[in-house]
Amino acid sequence: xxxxxxxxxxxxxxxxxxxxxxxxxxxxxxxxxxxxxxxxxxxxxxxxxxxxxxxxxxxxxxxxxxxxxxxxxxxxxxxxxxxxxxxxxxxxxxxxxxxxxxxxxxxxxxxxxxxxxxxxxxxxxxxxxxxxxxxxxxxxxxxxxxxxxxxxxxxxxxxxxxxxxxxxxxxxxxxxxxxxxxxxxxxxxxxxxxxxxxxxxxxxxxxxxxxxxxxxxxxxxxxxxxxxxxxxxxxxxxxxxxxxxxxxxxxxxxxxxxxxxxxxxxxxxxxxx
Amino acid sequence: xxxxxxxxxxxxxxxxxxxxxxxxxxxxxxxxxxxxxxxxxxxxxxxxxxxxxxxxxxxxxxxxxxxxxxxxxxxxxxxxxxxxxxxxxxxxxxxxxxxxxxxxxxxxxxxxxxxxxxxxxxxxxxxxxxxxxxxxxxxxxxxxxxxxxxxxxxxxxxxxxxxxxxxxxxxxxxxxxxxxxxxxxxxxxxxxxxxxxxxxxxxxxxxxxxxxxxxxxxxxxxxxxxxxxxxxxxxxxxxxxxxxxxxxxxxxxxxxxxxxxxxxxxxxxxxxx
DNA sequence: GGTTGACTCTCCGGCTACCGGAGGGTGGAA
DNA sequence: TTCCACCCTCCGGTAGCCGGAGAGTCAACC
Numbered sequence: 001x002x003x004x005x006x007x008x009x010x011x012x013x014x015x016x017x018x019x020x021x022x023x024x025x026x027x028x029x030x031x032x033x034x035x036x037x038x039x040x041x042x043x044x045x046x047x048x049x050x051x052x053x054x055x056x057x058x059x060x061x062x063x064x065x066x067x068x069x070x071x072x073x074x075x076x077x078x079x080x081x082x083x084x085x086x087x088x089x090x091x092x093x094x095x096x097x098x099x100x101x102x103x104x105x106x107x108x109x110x111x112x113x114x115x116x117x118x119x120x121x122x123x124x125x126x127x128x129x130x131x132x133x134x135x136x137x138x139x140x141x142x143x144x145x146x147x148x149x150x151x152x153x154x155x156x157x158x159x160x161x162x163x164x165x166x167x168x169x170x171x172x173x174x175x176x177x178x179x180x181x182x183x184x185x186x187x188x189x190x191x192x193x194x195x196x197x198x199x200x201x202x203x204x205x206x207x208x209x210x211x212x213x214x215x216x217x218x219x220x221x222x223x224x225x226x227x228x229x230x231x232x233x234x235x236x237x238x239x240x241x242x243x244x245x246x247x248x249x250x251x252x253x254x255x256x257x258x259x260x261x262x263x264x265x266x267x268x269x270x271x272x273x
Numbered sequence: 274x275x276x277x278x279x280x281x282x283x284x285x286x287x288x289x290x291x292x293x294x295x296x297x298x299x300x301x302x303x304x305x306x307x308x309x310x311x312x313x314x315x316x317x318x319x320x321x322x323x324x325x326x327x328x329x330x331x332x333x334x335x336x337x338x339x340x341x342x343x344x345x346x347x348x349x350x351x352x353x354x355x356x357x358x359x360x361x362x363x364x365x366x367x368x369x370x371x372x373x374x375x376x377x378x379x380x381x382x383x384x385x386x387x388x389x390x391x392x393x394x395x396x397x398x399x400x401x402x403x404x405x406x407x408x409x410x411x412x413x414x415x416x417x418x419x420x421x422x423x424x425x426x427x428x429x430x431x432x433x434x435x436x437x438x439x440x441x442x443x444x445x446x447x448x449x450x451x452x453x454x455x456x457x458x459x460x461x462x463x464x465x466x467x468x469x470x471x472x473x474x475x476x477x478x479x480x481x482x483x484x485x486x487x488x489x490x491x492x493x494x495x496x497x498x499x500x501x502x503x504x505x506x507x508x509x510x511x512x513x514x515x516x517x518x519x520x521x522x523x524x525x526x527x528x529x530x531x532x533x534x535x536x537x538x539x540x541x542x543x544x545x546x
Numbered sequence: 547g548g549t550t551g552a553c554t555c556t557c558c559g560g561c562t563a564c565c566g567g568a569g570g571g572t573g574g575a576a
Numbered sequence: 577t578t579c580c581a582c583c584c585t586c587c588g589g590t591a592g593c594c595g596g597a598g599a600g601t602c603a604a605c606c
Contacts, residue, residue: 001504002500002504003503003504005503008447009499009508011446011447012443012446012447012499013499013500013503014496015446015447015492015495016447017448017449046499046500046503046504047500049496049497049500050381050493050496052496053492053493053496054378054381054382057374057377058378060374061374061375061378080382081382084378084382088375095368097333098333098334098364101330101333101334102361104330105327105330105331105334105357108326108327108330109327109350109353109354109357170285173285173288174281174285174288174289174290175290219288219326219329220323220326222286223322223323223326224322226282226285226286226319226322227275227276227319227322230276230282230286230319231274231319235282
């Protein structure tokens with residue numbers, strides 16, 4: 001047996017504010033059992049308490065309302081599980097990320113610049129197996145993992161063991177989404193392969209810094225190199241490159257990783273007096 | 274030595290979007306080193322990269338901009354540490370909370386109502402030592418811990434070992450902040466004590482449900498009791514009470530905890546046919 | 547039957563931390 | 577000069593609500 005109650009009472013039963021209940025009604029997420037046509041007063045059924053509490057819990061987990069709606073509206077248990085699992089996974093990732101950031105933050109607040117060795121190099125044009133994609137910043141980790149495994153497989157099947165790398169468009173950094181091209185250098189006469197394209201990377205001068213260790217401080221090296229370039233060089237158009245000299249695919253120990261960041265420049269600057 | 278760069282370049286150095294940089298300029302969080310008075314073009318100094326990266330990291334941790342500003346503007350290391358520590362603590366709490374919610378969510382999605390025994394009781398008016406406060410929902414845990422320890426100390430010093438409890442105003446639940454009164458019943462002629470006030474709790478009828486175990490599912494018991502009351506009783510004005518029959522202060526094992534939720538009603542309803 | 551007071555309604559604006567786009571001015575190279 | 581990439585400001589929108597204004601409603605009390 002159930003009974004109907006006013007918004008205020010329902011608010012007390014569910015610990016959702018009246019404003020929130022109005023909002024959920026408006027967007028059709030949790031409509032009252034009935035609405036008085038003359039006064040406009042809402043009446044909720046006590047049977048709706050469970051749904052309301054479910055919604056409240058999901059919102060506590062910061063689940064976006066569209067997803068909440070999906071979950072609440074599906075009766076299919078499997079689909080529910082799936083949506084929920086996906087959300088929890090995202091939260092786990094966020095958490096891991098948080099830990100990383102905290103680590104690097106500590107280093108930043110106890111200052112002491114890591115020395116930055118900038119090297120100038122001319123890199124000739126070369127051909128490579130490439131995978132081109134529009135990638136969102138957040139998803140770059142999994143994307144790289146997938147893509148470099150794929151490139152690695154294609155490469156080893158053909159006896160190629162070059163240092164792979166990637167180019168990142170400016171928008172990738174500034175708009176949090178943009179073109180990324182993962183590449184594995186090959187001989188100029190290399191034959192095409194399934195699933196990857198043949199790309200030609202232009203040659204040019206680069207200011208290059210090596211980032212050693214895990215990626216927590218990566219942006220600092222970027223910033224330092226970029227500052228250096230701004231101070232001593234003329235920048236050239238074209239995307240920034242990274243070369244994965246020692247990568248997660250090579251060794252497990254993050255401390256051993258080495259990434260070269262290559263910033264395109266017009267020419268090698270004259271040494272200052 | 275430093276150099277100045279345009280927004281676009283600075284954006285590339287810091288991985289903050291141009292829009293974001295504009296915003297930070299507008300709110301005065303990170304003003305460019307100079308602004309061309311005729312064209313309005315911003316110029317940033319490469320020395321600002323570090324600050325920008327610090328801000329970016331803090332924002333990744335969802336730190337609100339006012340706090341970020343505070344942290345960035347203070348040069349005092351101790352104060353920085355303090356702000357940061359406070360923020361991290363909040364995040365840890367949030368995390369713990371998340372775990373709880375996830376646990377209870379699982380239970381909710383695999384349905385099976387926990388049986389709810391509702392009991393009707395008349396509770397006479399009584400006097401108590403009380404601590405009254407405006408409390409925010411989020412902070413209720415620490416508040417209770419503090420307050421009941423205090424009440425406990427005052428009580429034991431006077432040989433009082435009654436079951437303590439608290440009243441929660443409606444606003445506490447519906448607006449996430451409201452008056453809470455923690456109380457420890459005493460004899461009518463009890464003398465005042467330092468740090469606590471003497472309060473008189475009115476008598477009346479209550480519908481009472483026992484919530485057993487940890488507090489993860491607390492809101493469900495609330496909802497179920499409230500629904501029951503809406504279906505079978507006439508509600509009475511006055512705040513809801515909780516009685517901590519077996520509390521965290523008594524035993525460590527959450528499974529042993531017992532909380533009585535007392536919902537004020539007008540009278541004991543006649544049993545239905 | 548009128549009045550009170552608690553409750554409810556809708557509508558509008560505001561909050562955070564930006565994003566997207568329109569419409570228009572700038573700067574350096576060809 | 578003309579191009580094009582870059583930059584400017586201003587306006588509006590986003591999510592998930594909150595706060596308040598102004599007005600209607602409900603039940604109780606006198």
